[in-house]
Amino acid sequence: MKKYMPIIKDALILMAFSSIFAVVSLYAVNLLKGGGVKTDPIIASIIQDDIEQMKKDLASDSTKANIVDEQGRTPLMWAAYVNFKNPELVTKNEEKRMEATKLLLENKADPNLTDKDGWTALLWSSWSGFAKVSSMLIDAGTNINTADRQGQTALMVAALRGNAEVIQVLVEKGADKALKSNEGKSALDLAKEYSEKYPDRKADYDKAVSLLQ
16 A cells, blocks of 8 residues: 555645646636636636536536626637746647637637627637637637727737747738737737847747748
């Protein structure tokens, strides 16, 4: 029995960490967008990457694919969101979120719904750096040029975040590079502006600028 104790201990620590991460993720997005968060079970399942539980939730009530929390965020928006700076973490997480996105779309999740700030799931995936999820959402019929309340499109959001892979997908699928935000800034303007703010990510922003010129 003693030889299994380290394994059991590690498993318990991992379970505890996963639960804490889910709560912190909920809190982080709440801070980002403001207001309270409706912790519906399907949202918790998405954050914890529990696809099997998602399937059960949707099987019991398929309308959950389009529920909204207090900020108007849908499960599809939650599936499209992470806030990692490490590219490896983004890539690792995206593989899981692609499965969640596919499941939600199969259950008629509406990719054109917007939250209270005018963000669609595509704007969220552009923020997150999810190039493959962005492609899935566009193929599912989302409006690629939808702008939020500040007049920012998914292309602009990807530009200010320096998410070059997302920019490439958006441009290839027809995003309008000429559009400008309410402040009169194009995606190219934002990529150049944020490149100066984050010189440690110059390579990412240089690639973004190249794609947007």
